[in-house]
Amino acid sequence: MPTIEANGIKLAYDVQGDPQGEAVLLIAGLGLQLISWPDAFCKGLVDQGFRVVRFDNRDSGLSTKMDQFGKPNLQMAFFKSLFHMPLFSGYTLYDMARDGVCLLDALxxxxxxxxGASMGGMIGQIMAGRYPERVLTLTSIMTTSGRPGLPGPTMAASQALFSQPANPRDINSVIDHFVRLFRVIGSPGYPTPEAELRRRVAQSVRRNVCPRGTARQIVAVASSGDQGALLRTIKVPTLVIHGTDDPLVPVVCGRDIARLVSGAVLHEVPGMGHDFPPALDGELSGLIAAHCKGMQAQQARRASAG
Incomplete structure (x- = not known):
């Protein structure tokens, strides 16, 4: 897996598709790696002529681990966030958005x-708001504005997210733990077959697991706060995709983003939870390709008119 220097750290990445095609930058969610974007989903975009770029966020996968910031106290971070107290996170989602911009520079x-999906969607929103000259379109999947008052995860999803493997030192125990987690937050209308879910989880666990890095990302999300004002400044064409059965980030959060971003298109997927089930690979890649190609058509019309 190649790595590249970007924003003062090393980011692991891969590129698929036509080098001359327009680039699609995929930003993964909390604790997830570039391989969390399913191969079939990526192939759907490649088949539409796009150059697909996936990468591991800082503190995930094979990218730089920010160990200089130690292991955060998540209970204290949650308490401070709840009462709007100053929160030291080492880095924020704004730094992670800069990682994405610098990766584009390096490539x-x-x-x-x-x-972007989940946390990656929040990072993508920051890129579109802060660096609009670098963003052709934005697709925000199963994510939130972080505005106070929005509904949070179900009790079952919260418990699953913050649970621990029975034996963190045993790889099979860790795999079992993540299989249970994804069963809880996954799509009830499109359950991933057991063998496929276990294959995906095992691939991810064997590639890299970094609980401290995930904890630092959680604090980065908490410290980045309300993005509502930023979302109101976004001018790039925006597609919001959200499952109606998401137990981790409820669909109300997607509706909130679509309301805040001028001209945004909201697509709700019945039966979809907080994952990328194989049954939806074609639908999701098709939606995104059509959204991106709509921008291409607008550019072509402007060129012909000029």
Missing amino acids: GIDRAHVV
């Missing part, structure tokens, strides 16, 4: 279609 990509 020689001027502008990209930005697609």
Whole structure:
């Protein structure tokens, strides 16, 4: 897996598709790696002529681990966040958005279609708001504005997210733990077959597991706060995709983003939870390709008119 220097750290990445095609930058969610973007989903975008770029966020996968910031106290961070107290996070989602921009720089990509899921969606929103000259379109999947008052996870999803493997030192125990987690937050209308879910989880666990890095990412999310004002400044064409059965980030959060971003298109997927089930690979890649190609059509019309 290649790595590249970006924003003062090393980011692991891969690139698929036509080098001359417009770039689609995929930003993964909390604690997830570039392989969390399913191969079939990526192939759907490649088959539409796009150059697909996946990467590991800082503190995930094979990218730089920010161990200089230690292991955060998540209970204290939650308490401070709840009462709007100052919170030291080492880095924020704004730094992670800068990672994405610097990755584009390092790869020689001027502008990209930005697609982010969950925490990655929040990072993508920051890219679109802070660096609009680098973003062709934005697709925000199963994410939130972070505004106070929005509903949070179900009790079952919260418990699953913050649970621990029975034996963190045993790889099979860790795999079992993540299989249980994804069963809880996954799509009830499109359950991933057991063998496929276990294969995906085992691949991810064997590639890299970094609980401290995930904890630091959690604090980065908490310290980045309300993005409502930023979302109101976004001008790039925006697609919001959200499952109606998401127990981790309820669909109301997606509706809130679509309301805040001028001209945003909301697509709700019945039966979808907080995952990428194989049964939806084609639908989701098709939605995103059509969104991106709509921007291409607008550019072509402007060129012909000029």
